[in-house]
Amino acid sequence: MRIAIVGGHGKVALHLHPLLVRAGHTPVALVRNESYHDELRRLGAEVRPLDIEHAEATDFTAAFEGCDAVVFAAGGGPDGNIERKQTVDLEGSLKSVHGAREAGIARFVQVSAIGVDHLPPLDQGDVWRAYVEAKRDADAALRASDLDWTIIRPGRLTDDPATGLVALGTDAERGDVTRADVAAVLAAVLDDDETVGHQWNLVGGDTPVAEAVARAAHG
Numbered sequence: 450m451r452i453a454i455v456g457g458h459g460k461v462a463l464h465l466h467p468l469l470v471r472a473g474h475t476p477v478a479l480v481r482n483e484s485y486h487d488e489l490r491r492l493g494a495e496v497r498p499l500d501i502e503h504a505e506a507t508d509f510t511a512a513f514e515g516c517d518a519v520v521f522a523a524g525g526g527p528d529g530n531i532e533r534k535q536t537v538d539l540e541g542s543l544k545s546v547h548g549a550r551e552a553g554i555a556r557f558v559q560v561s562a563i564g565v566d567h568l569p570p571l572d573q574g575d576v577w578r579a580y581v582e583a584k585r586d587a588d589a590a591l592r593a594s595d596l597d598w599t600i601i602r603p604g605r606l607t608d609d610p611a612t613g614l615v616a617l618g619t620d621a622e623r624g625d626v627t628r629a630d631v632a633a634v635l636a637a638v639l640d641d642d643e644t645v646g647h648q649w650n651l652v653g654g655d656t657p658v659a660e661a662v663a664r665a666a667h668g
């Protein structure tokens with residue numbers, strides 16, 4: 450498969466590209482910054498330009514051309530900018546969903562965040578609340594779409610090395626998970642159509658990734 454990754458230079462995405470290449474796929478990294486291109490090509494990715502905030506939905510369709518699946522791995526990041534929760538985490542996802550449909554791509558995997566169906570207490574601040582609302586609304590829109598979606602909701606991300614061991618499922622409790630392990634789960638999910646229509650929490654655990662995905666998908 451040729452797999453478009455929105456937020457193609459994100460820290461999770463950088464782990465994902467080599468895993469997709471190893472699985473026989475072609476990652477297509479969509480990025481806004483030309484200085485990323487060489488690094489991404491060295492990881493085996495094709496690179497296409499896409500600025501999520503400035504692009505129209507039709508630009509997303511064009512960026513997805515020839516791809517078989519889309520992974521939404523972008524995020525506004527921890528810059529404290531409320532507006533970017535809306536323009537990147539929510540609208541970026543909505544435009545990606547629209548773009549995928551228009552490009553005739555059914556498969557769509559979204560990186561969300563654990564617990565976003567529950568709004569945080571007001572004393573945790575406006576930025577956090579805006580982030581939770583954006584992720585919640587993006588997930589709801591994707592679930593309501595007719596795409597073949599899977600939503601992965603990781604706990605707090607770390608840059609520790611891959612463990613290969615996770616807890617994945619609707620009832621996985623809050624915890625940390627390495628970005629490398631998130632990427633491994635995304636790669637496994639993309640290769641298993643039984644994961645379509647599922648939304649799972651993901652944290653570090655004690656089940657090997659392949660087994661965790663198979664168990665979550667097949668029961």
Ligand SMILES: NC(=O)c1ccc[n+]([C@@H]2O[C@H](COP(=O)([O-])OP(=O)(O)OC[C@H]3O[C@@H](n4cnc5c(N)ncnc54)[C@H](OP(=O)(O)O)[C@@H]3O)[C@@H](O)[C@H]2O)c1
Nearest residue numbers: 456458459460461481500501502523524561562604605606
């Ligand atoms: N941090 C956590 O603990 C945590 C927990 C659960 C879920 N998540 C979610 O997990 C996902 C992946 O996390 P991560 O650590 O890999 O994120 P990350 O490293 O911050 O990557 C996000 C990517 O989105 C890109 N992006 C932002 N605005 C853009 C724009 N206008 N146009 C094009 N690209 C844009 C950034 O590009 P630039 O490099 O150009 O800025 C960046 O590469 C995110 O959705 C995040 O919200 C995070």
